[in-house]
Amino acid sequence: MVWNLLLRALWETLYMVGASLVLSALVGVPLGIVLVITEPRHIKPAPLIHKVLSTIINIGRSLPFIILLVAIIPFTRWLVGTSIGTTGAIVPLTVSAIPFVARVVETALLEIDRGVIEAAQAMGASTSQIITKVMIPEAVPGLILGLTMVAVNLIGYSAMAGAVGGGGLGDLSIRYGYQRFRGDIMFFTVVILVAIVQGLQSCGSWLAARLNRR
Amino acid sequence: MSQIMIELANVTKIFGQGEKRVVALDNVSLKIKKGEIFGIIGLSGAGKSTLIRCINKLEVPQAGTITIAGQEITRLKGKELRKTRRKIGMIFQHFNLLSSRTVYGNIAFPLEIAGVKRSEIKERVLSLIDLVGLSDKISAYPAELSGGQKQRVGIARALASNPEVLLCDEATSALDPETTKSILGLLQDVNQRFNLTIVLITHQMNVIKEICDTVAVIEDGRIVEQGPVVEVFARPRTPAARRFMKSVLPTEIPAEIQERALRMDDRKQGGKTVRISFVGDVAGEPVISSLIQKFQVDVNILYANLDYIKNTPFGSLIIDLMGENQKIEAAMEFLKDRGLELEVLNGGVEPTA
Numbered sequence: 001m002v003w004n005l006l007l008r009a010l011w012e013t014l015y016m017v018g019a020s021l022v023l024s025a026l027v028g029v030p031l032g033i034v035l036v037i038t039e040p041r042h043i044k045p046a047p048l049i050h051k052v053l054s055t056i057i058n059i060g061r062s063l064p065f066i067i068l069l070v071a072i073i074p075f076t077r078w079l080v081g082t083s084i085g086t087t088g089a090i091v092p093l094t095v096s097a098i099p100f101v102a103r104v105v106e107t108a109l110l111e112i113d114r115g116v117i118e119a120a121q122a123m124g125a126s127t128s129q130i131i132t133k134v135m136i137p138e139a140v141p142g143l144i145l146g147l148t149m150v151a152v153n154l155i156g157y158s159a160m161a162g163a164v165g166g167g168g169l170g171d172l173s174i175r176y177g178y179q180r181f182r183g184d185i186m187f188f189t190v191v192i193l194v195a196i197v198q199g200l201q202s203c204g205s206w207l208a209a210r211l212n213r214r
Numbered sequence: 215m216s217q218i219m220i221e222l223a224n225v226t227k228i229f230g231q232g233e234k235r236v237v238a239l240d241n242v243s244l245k246i247k248k249g250e251i252f253g254i255i256g257l258s259g260a261g262k263s264t265l266i267r268c269i270n271k272l273e274v275p276q277a278g279t280i281t282i283a284g285q286e287i288t289r290l291k292g293k294e295l296r297k298t299r300r301k302i303g304m305i306f307q308h309f310n311l312l313s314s315r316t317v318y319g320n321i322a323f324p325l326e327i328a329g330v331k332r333s334e335i336k337e338r339v340l341s342l343i344d345l346v347g348l349s350d351k352i353s354a355y356p357a358e359l360s361g362g363q364k365q366r367v368g369i370a371r372a373l374a375s376n377p378e379v380l381l382c383d384e385a386t387s388a389l390d391p392e393t394t395k396s397i398l399g400l401l402q403d404v405n406q407r408f409n410l411t412i413v414l415i416t417h418q419m420n421v422i423k424e425i426c427d428t429v430a431v432i433e434d435g436r437i438v439e440q441g442p443v444v445e446v447f448a449r450p451r452t453p454a455a456r457r458f459m460k461s462v463l464p465t466e467i468p469a470e471i472q473e474r475a476l477r478m479d480d481r482k483q484g485g486k487t488v489r490i491s492f493v494g495d496v497a498g499e500p501v502i503s504s505l506i507q508k509f510q511v512d513v514n515i516l517y518a519n520l521d522y523i524k525n526t527p528f529g530s531l532i533i534d535l536m537g538e539n540q541k542i543e544a545a546m547e548f549l550k551d552r553g554l555e556l557e558v559l560n561g562g563v564e565p566t567a
Contacts, residue, residue, distance in 0.1 A: 119310035
């Protein structure tokens with residue numbers, strides 16, 4: 001019984017985190033790239049686009065997740081037809097992670113040696129070739145570490161998603177562990193969460209180190 | 215050889231605005247011949263880096279035109295600019311290799327972006343790796359290579375698309391003297407093998423001396439002097455070039471000798487301390503012994519320095535000429551007639567250089 005509860009909650013957490021990580025990366029990575037290349041003196045300087053995008057991202061990041069969660073309920077309902085349940089939780093999780101991903105990608109891409117990009121320009125590479133063949137491959141270790149950080153954050157946020165009936169480990173520990181005084185469930189959810197975060201971070205660090213040729 | 219490969223006409227580049235305005239290039243005009251190694255030397259901040267970066271339009275000048283092989287690059291944009299850039303190789307001080315790619319991958323990069331077929335890429339890359347002598351490092355990543363090896367990869371990468379021009383941006387400044395020599399040897403080799411026009415900028419005199427045919431001296435964004443290396447180095451015409459040469463060449467007379475020359479002003483017996491500068495064949499002639507025999511003057515050699523620029527000897531000699539004034543004058547005439555540059559360090563005119 002307890003194990004069934006835990007297993008189900010674990011699956012919900014992984015589903016919410018996994019789906020919102022993928023979705024937020026799909027939007028956030030291109031945003032991060034645009035943010036970088038539109039910088040002054042980068043390959044496609046565009047001060048206005050850069051400024052507007054940067055401001056929007058900052059606004060997105062300044063909203064506490066629990067506020068964002070309820071504030072965008074109409075949007076969530078419009079998008080997926082429901083604002084509750086695991087699927088309903090994925091929307092706010094994704095929305096909150098997009099600006100985070102964008103900043104993480106920006107940081108990773110800015111770490112690349114400008115000289116390498118310049119060399120590619122000198123060789124006649126186009127903007128898209130510079131992005132796909134120079135910037136992203138060169139930034140892979142940084143991108144992996146950054147996305148690991150986003151994933152760990154999403155696990156934390158997913159606990160709050162219980163507030164909209166999203167389920168997951170956080171929700172389980174609140175409803176059973178806290179409200180029903182089930183110390184054992186509280187204990188196990190904490191153990192599982194710690195294990196997931198540890199495992200995730202170790203994998204991310206290991207992979208980043210492995211792929212780092214610098 | 216006389217065909218012009220690169221021509222810069224009245225190129226001006228200004229950075230910043232208002233009070234922060236810096237004129238990096240001030241009305242620069244240059245003609246670089248096909249197949250020559252053209253050196254641009256200047257102290258840091260002189261504008262040489264901006265100059266070379268204008269040639270492939272990494273920097274866009276505000277005024278002037280740059281023409282490469284008849285094509286005005288300053289007018290090109292987008293696709294055409296990228297196509298033209300493929301014909302201009304470039305190597306860098308810090309190599310700028312892709313750290314995520316192996317030696318093979320780095321050299322293949324320009325071919326990949328040009329859309330060359332995989333089988334052709336392989337053939338070309340392997341022959342280039344062989345050319346630069348890195349056949350045993352084919353799968354190594356840049357982090358596993360020494361500076362000299364990295365620059366060899368840089369050169370192979372720059373040559374991959376069969377360029378007509380190779381731009382070298384301080385290509386040896388991060389290397390030790392021994393490695394510098396081997397890289398310069400490689401550049402000379404590819405210059406001759408492919409009749410490649412090489413433009414290099416540097417602050418290192420040795421680099422120019424070793425391999426350049428023509429040199430331009432740049433100071434405060436202006437070309438102050440240009441011409442054959444031997445001419446410019448041994449007989450700089452403009453004060454700015456002379457000042458520059460002084461700063462990089464050890465032709466400064468040791469203080470001790472200078473003092474001694476001054477002291478000699480007081481002595482009773484007549485005499486002059488003279489600096490003789492020579493270039494080329496005259497260096498091989500026994501001028502001093504002729505001097506002694508023909509004019510019966512005593513010669514005391516205080517300082518001598520001989521150097522080579524691409525097999526042409528040049529140097530300077532500081533001597534005391536002692537004897538009767540008339541004979542000394544005659545001796546000096548004789549030296550001037552042999553094509554030597556004379557400069558009286560005491561007993562007359564104030565030294566100029």
